[in-house]
Amino acid sequence: IARSLETLFRGRLDSVLEILALHYANSDCIHKAAEYLIRSGEKSLEKYAVEESHGYYERAYRLLNRIAAPTDVELAMLIDLIIKWYFAFNKRGLFREMLDLLRSHEAAVNDFGDPLRTGMYTVCMGWALQRRELVAESYTYLTRALQIGQDLGDDNLIGYSSAGLCWTCTDLGLMDEALTYGRQAAKVAERIKTDHELIRFNLTGMGLLHF
Numbered sequence: 001i002a003r004s005l006e007t008l009f010r011g012r013l014d015s016v017l018e019i020l021a022l023h024y025a026n027s028d029c030i031h032k033a034a035e036y037l038i039r040s041g042e043k044s045l046e047k048y049a050v051e052e053s054h055g056y057y058e059r060a061y062r063l064l065n066r067i068a069a070p071t072d073v074e075l076a077m078l079i080d081l082i083i084k085w086y087f088a089f090n091k092r093g094l095f096r097e098m099l100d101l102l103r104s105h106e107a108a109v110n111d112f113g114d115p116l117r118t119g120m121y122t123v124c125m126g127w128a129l130q131r132r133e134l135v136a137e138s139y140t141y142l143t144r145a146l147q148i149g150q151d152l153g154d155d156n157l158i159g160y161s162s163a164g165l166c167w168t169c170t171d172l173g174l175m176d177e178a179l180t181y182g183r184q185a186a187k188v189a190e191r192i193k194t195d196h197e198l199i200r201f202n203l204t205g206m207g208l209l210h211f
Helices: 002-008 013-025 030-046 050-065 072-092 095-112 115-131 135-152 155-172 175-191 196-209
Strands: none
Touching: 013 030, 013 050, 030 050, 030 072, 050 072, 072 095, 072 115, 095 115, 115 135, 115 155, 135 155, 155 175
8 A cells, every 4th residue: 555655646745644654654664664754753843743743753763773783774764863853852841751862872873973963963962951951961062063063064063053052051151152152053044044943942042041
């Protein structure tokens, strides 16, 4: 059924992502199931159906995490999933669970050795620590992520780490640093205007700074 749907809806698969995820999740095609579950999670999060999104990501995680000896492709898929899933955790306020999940895979992410993935994962760690009020540790992670972003010249990584540092520096009483990082994130957000999550997060951080 799933393969027939892929053929029938070629070019407009977004309209049947959830159905494809359901059918592949009941098959032995773990990669396909995880792919469509993740895409369904992204689609749900875009329309702010946060609990629904969380559910799709959780099912994809269970599939990928049970692979005993994952290939590099499977591990990359798992890392990308956890980074995407972070935003659903954050919107639901599940900060402790979010940090526990990130910590449980941190060593594997570092061993994987992809600088961009490591950088974005480090951003998520920094944000999660800030949410748990572990702000000194948050600062360490976020400045490390920012350095990775600057070394790679990656706007996405620079923007998100800077936005996180705006929040964390405010919590630490480092108001001048917080303002500098907030302005830096805002400049990046102008260059990648389609990323509404970055804009929202930085604006709320700047608002907190000026409160």
